[in-house]
Structure formats: C-alpha cells, structure tokens
Amino acid sequence: MSTYERRGFLRQSFLSAASLAASWPLHADFAKEGSALSGPEPARLSDAPAKLHIEVVDETGEPVWARLEVRGPEGKMYGPESALGDDSAHHFPGIGPWYLGSFVAKSETVVEVPAGEYTVIAEHGTEYERLEKRVVVTGGQSIRLRIPLKPWVRMNELGWWSADLHVHRDPADTPKLALAEDLNFSVLFTIWNKANLWQGKEWPKNPVLEVSPRHLVTLLNAEDERGGGAWLLQGLQKNLDLAVQGRWYPPGIDFVRQARAQRSDASGFPWFDCEKPFWWEVPVVMALEPPDSFGVLHNHFIQYGILSNEAWGRPRDREKYPGVRGFVDYSLDLYYRYLNLGLRIPPSAGSASGVLPNPVGYNRVYAKLDKPFSVKAWYDALRNGPSFVTNGPVLFINTANLPGDKVHVTVEARAREPLEKIEIVANGQVIGQFLAPQGARSFQAERTLAAGYYTWLAVRCYGKSESTIRLAHSRPIPLAGTWNPREDALFFTHWIEELADQARSDSERFRYPAERDTVLGLYEQARRFYSDKMGPS
Secondary structure (H helix, E strand, C coil), rough: CCCHCCCCCHHEEEEEEHHHHHCCCHHHHHHHHHHHCCCCCCCCCCCCCCEEEEEEEEECCEECEEEEEEEEEHHHCCCCCECCCCCCCCCCCCCCCCHHHHHECCEEEEEEEEEEEEEEEEEECCCEECEEEEEEECCCCEEEEEEEEECCCHHHHHHHHEEEEEECCCCCCCCHHHHCCCEEEEEECEEEEEEEECCCCCCCCCEEEEHHHHHHHHEEEEEECCCEEEEEEEEECCCCCCCCCCCCCCCCCHHHHHCCCCCCCCCEEEEEEEECCCCHHHHHHHHHCCCEEEEEEECCCCEEEEEECCCCCCCCCCEEEEEEEEHHHHHHHHHHHHHHHHCCCCCEECCCEECCCCCCCCCEEECCHHHHHCCCHHHCCCCCCEEEECCCCEEEEEEEEEECCCEHHHHHHHHCHHHHHHHHCCCCCCEEEECCCCCEEEEEEEEEHHHHCEEEEEEEEECCCCCEEEEEECCCCEECCCCHHHHHHHHHHHHHHHHHHHHHHHHCCCCCHHHHHHHHHHHHHHHHCCCCHHHHH
C-alpha cells in the first residue's frame, strides 16, 4: 500500500481536532480513561479466558500513561478491546510486528488472554527503563501486574528538551501519546497534501495544545509529499493549499516559498524541515531554499527494524553501501556532503508515527534551552544552540581550543541499553573511534585534533541492538580550517543532471511542456550552485 493510499486515515481522524483545539486543555479528564476494577474477579471455568490487570506507575508510585505490549504464544499480540493503538500504521517486510500490537493506557488496564505464557512489556519513553515481565496464566485466572518504571536519565533537569518533528496521529489521541512517551514537544501534521483539517474551517486561535507545562503539541503544520520529496512546514501562520494533482508539478519548492512568505522575520515561523536526505529533489531545495533543519534520524529508523531502502528517492550504490549499516552510512554521508559545502544546518528527527510503525517520539531531537520551555524557545535553541538527535543514547560534548590550532573534544555517552561505540566525525571522515566496554551503559572518550584540516566536526554514538540501529548524532560544531568541497559539489551536480534527464525523458511526469521547462529551470539553477562550489580542478 502506498503512502498516498494510506492518507485516508487523516480525514476521519481530523474530524474532532478543531473542537479539541478550541476547548483545550483536556488533561484533567485523562484519569477517567481506562478500566479500573473495584473488587476481586469471580471464579472462572478452566476454559474461560484469563485476565491480566496491568498498571504502570512511575518512580513516585503514581499511575502514568505508558505503552504496553502483551506478547503471547506464536507471536500473537493482545490488548483491551478499547485499546488506544496505532490503527493507521502498516507492517513492512523485515520490520518486527510488535509495535502494531502495542497500546497506550493509564491506570489499571484489563487484557483477556487464553491460558498460556505471556511477556508483558512496558515503556514510558526513551528516558525511562523498559521493563519486561513473563507470566503464566491458567483459564479463568486473574493476575495483577503492577509495573514500576524509573528514569535512567532526566534530560529536562539537565536543560535538554525533546521533540518529534514528524507526527501523523489523530489529534484527539496525540496528547495521551505524548504523555505515554514523555515527549516534550510533538509536531502534529494536520495538512498533508489533499488531507487538510482546516479546509472550510476557522483557522485556530490557539495553535499550541498545552498537555502539561512539560508537554506541548502544535497543530498548524503541513507536509507536501510527492514525487520529488517531503517538505515539512511547521508553525504556519495561515492555511496552505497543498491539494494539487501533479506528483512533480508544481514543484515542492513553490510551497516552501509560499510558507516562508508568511514569515514576519527571517528567524520566525514557519520552520522548514527537510524530511530525509535521499529524496530526488533534496539537492535542488538545499541549493535554492536551504531548510532550517535536516532529517538525519528520519522515519526509516524504526523501533523494531530499519527500512533499508530509499523508497521513491535516489537509490544508493549497494556495493559501496551494503546492507542495513550501508543504508545508514549512505544517509549520513549525504548530510555530511551538505555540511562540507558550507550548509550548516542542524540535524532533526521524526518518527512518522501513524504512517510508519513507530511510537511517537521514538526518533527525537534534543535542544538545550537557556530559558523556560515554549515552542518558540525550543525552535530558537535548535537553530542556535547545542542539539542532538537520538533513538536511544544521549550525548554530552565539550570542546576546548588549544594552542597550535588544535581542538580537544570530550564526549560522554549514556544509554538505557549497552553501548557499542562513539565516533568523532570531521568533514565526513571518522577521525576517532572508541569501543564501549562490554555491557557499558555509559562511557567517555576524548580526542585532540588539528582543527586547521577541517571545517566541522560532529559526534555520533551507536547502541547495541539485534533488531535495529540505535543512534545518537550531534549537530555540527564549526571549525576554522579549510576543506575542498569539489568532490561533494560534483556528486550533487551529477545527481541533478540525472534528475533532469529523467524529467526530459518521462512523458507522463508533466502535463504540459511549460511545466517541464519550469522545473528544468529550477534544476539548472541548482546545478549552477554546485558547479560554482567546485572551484578549480
């Protein structure tokens, strides 16, 4: 099933969102949800279903919203009839099925199961420990499971605030999902090409839902996803009509420019996030309308697997970049090439929960705030301050300038699962690799480098996982050295020439020659941008 066929869920789920925005906050009513029981269960016949009474509490002993998996024999998943799950995401080959059977709940939740052995898994976002409990039940039996979850890190207390910049869930459910994943900031898309919540409705006066002082959801966000790419336009000031027929025309850059025309100043809203790096027209947009952030930890990074293909984008050289690790390296190398060309754009993260089988906030970006948490303060921090993306480990980095044009880098990595390695990257080259001690969930590394050879450095960290890639990646830190970007510019020049050849040869891509000529004109502008970057041979 294609992305375009999956979009139908948005229309139905958006019906209640306008009234939600008008009447927010609703979090005082959350305690009414669930299925708490007041007394013991009556006796059952041996062939009657067993009941699991599950309650998740935090470190204070208070019930919290959490995401639960109840795994039974032969991989079958169980949940309550009225479970808040993800009905719009789809299974993909090679991706574990567990997320699709998970559900979100608060207070005591009752799950009926046949007799047998079960594994109950509870999570409360990436900053809390994940807990698994095995239980064996007989027919008619009732078992109460009280699952305490404790944080392994408190990022807010350290000044760091999390966000998922790509969420496609029912607006009425998103506040509960944000609480279940303890995600500070959720960017919810209510305009997605032909699905537009606000069509024929009043533009909301309150674009931010305050779930709690620590949990915010924004509503006025649009995604243009068609043949050339996916462009995430966040914090719109007025409605944007993306309901066009063509997959390649009008070009996506037109909508980026329409959104940016709404800005009252250069650093204001809307914010433009490039969803992921291998869409065909990304080099065009990077040259002509550079985004405010760049999807490094994008929606092909999934909790129980990796979508190691480029979908509708430009395929990688699989001999140079084989397998899952090759896919990740290719995706990162594209970002590094733009950094080499002087485009100092911070990395971003998005899970596409509601389309891809990911929880809200699985891929998240942390920004360090020096002022109280708000939507504007968070974006300002992402633009100007320290930040990193992650789906597991967290990174703390310090740099110090030394005599002789040297820089000393100190890195601390922490995670809830064992770490694999830390790598220091400069202009796309790994200049330091540090393997974690066996089973270590935190360790430090340091390296002194000659800064004159590089124009930027970054740190990345991998966690150990048998089913997916756990990765944290810092924003680039500028250095005062020099770098010849000729190879990077030539790479994107060839890319755009290949894209232009496709536009000329594909008779179905455009309705009229004038459309093709307009798009080819943009491609030529972008090609010249990279050609000018090549300099002398």
